[in-house]
Amino acid sequence: MRPLIPIFAILTVLAADPSSDQVRQAWPSAAGLVVQIGASDGAFLADLARGGRRLVHGLAADEEVTARLRQALHQAGVHPAASVATWAGPGLPYADRLVNVLIIDRDACPATPDDELRRVVAPGGTILARSKGSWAVITIPRPDTLGDWNHFDGGADGNAVGADREVGPIHALQWMDNGRDLRWMKTGPEGGNQGNLRVSGRYCLIDATVDGGKVDAKTRLPPRVELDCRDAANGLPLWSVPREPGVAGRRWSLAVAGGKVFTWLKAGADAAILDLATGAVIGSLPGTAPSTAKGNLDGESVVVRATADGVWVGHGATASCFGPDGTLRWRFERPGRELDFTVVDGATKRVYLVVSVPGRDDRGNPSHAYWGRWPASTAVESVTALDAASGRLLWESTDAASVEIGVNAKTKKPILRTIGQLLPVGDRLVCFSGVAIASSGSGSITVLDAATGKLVHDLGQAVKPNYNISMYSAVVRDGAVWFNGAFNNIWRLDPVAGKIEQVFSHSWNHRCTRMVATPDWLIASQTSFLDKTLAGPQVSVARSGCALSGVPAAGQMFFGPHVCACTSHLDGFLAFSPRPAPAPVDDTSRLVRLAGRALALPATASATASATTPLTRLWSGFTVAQDVTDAQQTIAGWTFTVRPNLHRLEATGPAGSWSFTAGARLGHSLAVVGGLVVIGAHDGRVHGLDLATGAERWRRLVAPAESLIVLNGQLASRWPVFGVADLGDGLVVASAGTHAELDGGIRVEAIRAATGEAVWARTLHKDPSVYGPGGKGGTPIISRTLINAAPTVIDGHITIAGGHHLGTFSFAPTESQADLDKRFAIPPSKGK
Template identity: 25%
Template sequence: MWRSRTARSCALAGKNREDISMSRSSLLAWSAVLLLVLAWTAAATAADASPEGEAQAILQATGVRGGLVVHLGCGDGRLTAALRAGDAWLVHGLDTDPAAVAKARAAIRGQGVYGPVSVDQFDGTRLPYVDNLVNLVVAEDLGGVPMAEVLRVLAPEGVAYVKSGGAWQKTIKPRPANIDEWPQYLHGADNNAVARDAVVGPPRHLQWVADPSWSRSHMAISTVVSVVTAGGRLFTIEDRATPENPFLPGRFALVARDAFNGLVLWRHELADWEPVTRYIKDIAIQLQRRVVAVGDTVYATPGLAAPVTAFDAATGVVRRTYAGTERTQEFAYDAGVLYLVIGDRMNAAQYNIVKTYAGKGVSLGGSDPKAPFDGTGWRGAYAPETLDKPDAVCAIAAVEAASGKELWRIKNIHAYTACSLAVRGQHAVVQTGQGLVCLNPKTGATRWEVKKSIPSGDGTEANTVVLGDDAVYAQEGKTLCVYALADGSQKWTAPITPCYEKPADLFLAAGAVWTGGVGQPTSYDQKTGRKGDVIQQRMTGPMGHDRCYRNFITDRFYINSKTGGADFVMLDGGKEFPHHWARGTCGMGVLPANGLLYTPPYSCQCSIDCMVNGFNAYAAEPGMASPGQDVPVQRAVRLIKGPAYGEIGNRKSEIGNDSDWPTYRHDGTRGGATAAEVSPRLAPLWKTPFKTVPSAPVVADGKVFV
């Protein structure tokens, strides 16, 4: 069997907040970091003196390919508008002169681009953004804004383009060495899902908020299936269909966002994907291992049976389609090679539930765990529609990413354990129902094999396999078995418990082996298996059970889910920072990377009275050492009195509102009701098209505001 054939939304988040940041300037150690400063002469933009030509020259010189642009001293607004080179750009102009702001706004509105391009007045010294948010700052004159302030708001690898002495200077903010990426499903091809990120921590500030605000259903497939990040970008596979009706077909897409401000850079619609009626707890984990981001390339399968495809990470342009990789169920990337599992996917559900149990006197209602949904008529709709094969057969192949050359392929693999393929250095390990096999990743030749019957569950709760420096750590049902990487000899065993409806936690972090799942986080000595610390998390509610995803870990925190949210529990000492309101999506969870905690929109209905909606990125408070520590906030008066301020004699509105709807849900009580009479016979009176999604409308003084 193992013979190889040798042959790869942001709105301006925190715009009106003070001192909210991912990491303070001191954390980034500017004094120890050499900024890349390059000078261009004024002639660089003189070739075309028009605003469009100048903008094109600026973007070409800076190399920024999308994101948030800030233009200081926006003048008449023409250059500000021209800096928006496409849909991947959001441009914000700033000026201290209210007359200039008004003139720029009028010019931008005249071009029909106000919204994606906007202008505001500022105080001339402090930029109204959180730390690490902006991709490009353009200024012919910084005025009273210190360069340190520009560097504060720039995202890692962001660019400041500032004219000084008649010449443009380009300054690139370096990426801190103490933040990490998350390039693939389990972080790396070795399946050791550990964030080597010293900045990510208990969420105390919002970095950005993006759509979708809501998942489509509690019981159907998650709206966001996969999340990975590399090169300052965040990539997801997500359902962009309307959330109002969960029965409508999905509209899945590969979506690229800026990792530091959440702006959508591009979307690639998928040809097809798992039907949305798949029961949420039966989602195949192999679906989550179909996106890998490495540098300026993102690899994905743009359809259920589509071949692996390489996209330009900045633009979404297809670079290469890999022949012979159709029906890839999962893949990983290591050292320039794609390792693919091709063929049938591991059975991931008690499939076709309604047909299986029909006429057998089995109740699918009430508390029966086999019931996808309580209520007649819903069960059939939510029963899984993609039928997996009980005896799945697949192949494993290695393909050179740069050339598309197939290096080797092993066929006719039975009972492969989903997502168990792990690659590190000179070893690749695969688990099946018949044992564990170690391969040479360059040739596919077998190095050693452990033959034994292994309980592997199904494709939703399959075993976890992790490669270390000299050992294989393999979940085998409820037992953790550790084998020597050199020859497969067994070294030690320990108990292990799966997560709720998902594979077990298994991490190599902070010099130890950590397991968790529905039990308490427990450490073991990597060499001997001797049991170490057991972290007893005290707060375990309001959620009635752990979340249905694998938990996460850094070298400082076990990011548990016993409250229902992202609970940061310190590995050293066990201090806990529970956050039941910071929810990740079902099946997927949260993601610690880039010094931030990403939380895709929540799917579940459990404890929905205490959560934050939307797709969010949270930043920690630097230096926070205990759960009760206060977060310092610098307060300042922000009221700007316009020329008509003193003329307001009675600030209580004289506008009658019996038939108005002046605020969201009508009034401050959020009653959502009005005394106005509305005819039951409705007909269109007028309509206005929108280029973007409008906000909830409000009505006052005969006008509709959105």
């Protein structure tokens, strides 16, 4: 065994086998994913799972140990918060950086390489390893290449460019929490406020109204308004605090810095300071209570900026600066005015803000920043610069005030200069205003001298808008200002020369998503990754809500829910990895034949499954495209009840009653063929069970490889199986995957029910669309592809149909892989 000591810092040495208390000492957090390699003690696993925040997974050496541990976990009432699978090694069945705590007895399990242990543990996570009788606690360091995203627009300077150097084009799903049916669209949570995410180290903050899920097929739970904190590596819950609707969902009103969270929790109250690790309220920012009649935040005009040195708040007629502990340092006031779009430039130690005259525009909206998708002030009086440390007025300029800059050719109404973003760029300050759907902006750009406020460039209405041309948001990188608009248009502004150049144009409507960037990529559309030559792939698998963006941080791309039916997107709170999926396993290792002993388990649900805990709250709603509520069906005189969240199938028929427990959630759709029940599971496997006894006769891996992620608070394969269908002639068909553009696509197998052997396999896969440099050339963009669902068989054709924007695809078993590849490489006809 190669030593771990040179690679990791050993914090302590334990003298005996670890108890659950010793594990808690090694990993003080009450939440996270805990894995034990070589699990053998059900009581140990059960104790780790108590408390409702940890997800515990044991890897057992053989089927007998797995059966014994599953029975123990059921009896302890903790299944499936604690679950077990049989593992043959040496590779671990987890995605990269997924696990928080990995426990391994090296004396008993010497074969797994050290690199494999490091691969699966998240930065900041722990390996608890025994070697030669001693236990060492080893912490995985956080690479310098990972970045945070602490504000809605990235940093305190309002520039949506992150520092992460590992983020790149999406290849694989890391975790997903979708508490609603993808097909509900407009009846689900509104898209505009759902992607307000912050990522700081281990912590992923979600500011959203979360769908409450289902009690049963007809009864829904009310939505929850809360500030939710998840583990960025796996989406598991860390803490949650309630918020009042009047202060929730305001995009610029939430900031993170120095291990603290700054935001509002209650109407009429000052902004709170929360501990990032626990969610505990540890202070407040005095004098920041909203001044509106109901004490609510006024649209999007409230801004919080935070760094390790201080906190700056702009709301109403006041801009304030506080120490990190909430001590007031200074306050700047302009009675009768609104102070909008506050940014803090760390390079020059200045605060910039827009002074607006309150009022209403000709549509009845506030003339200062309001809650449109692209807020802008149509009543700019001045742009002001303050000293960040003292609040001293440095300059005030009227050179970017809202004056008439043109006339609308259609309405004959004047076009006013507006401001929606302030962007410091070296010795320049760019005043940018987008123009798009639900925006009060005019598309104007003004450049000021950052030291004096004097006008440098007045670019007027920089882009003449129409249906195909608009301006969304801007970012600063490499000394230039980049801004995007509908139909994949990107412009570059040189703030020194005052020159605007359209550098990218592609005739496909990428909808209303904000552009963000990293040092290596411009990230726009849904979702394009453009390198320094403006070439790169577009992976049409996810997007956040309207006028929101994906978040590049922690080596991943994060998204929130949306209400858009324009593309075959996955929906929910999502994290994607740029790392490719593992290589497919050898086909000879896919099938496991079993002795067929039925496992006797308690007839009732475990206490954990029936209780409401932070973990079980994630088990409601949908997983990708499958409802995870219980479902019942009758086939061949047998009544089958599938309880997905319990990993359990219950059957009652002529020969009596039995139950079967899998290693993950079960799919609803099953088939009865020749005395066997065949059912799929979310761990990528299909099980063949004896119809009379429920004994497992065989188990087959349909997923391309072993790679577990977290879906709605439980472990699942990157390639879950949502169901099987009777293909005739003693065959069943199963499909494993999530999306045709993720993880190599959706793998489909025809399986002989009697033996578990595959007769044929196909892959439903679409490569990402690719742009050439500057958007030239490339491959066709296909907005409708396919999201996996339980297959059906009609007239001999296999159909995977999520419906509506989820896509539908039908094919005959006789179609070759080459024929299927051709069909996925061209735009579909009527969604097929």
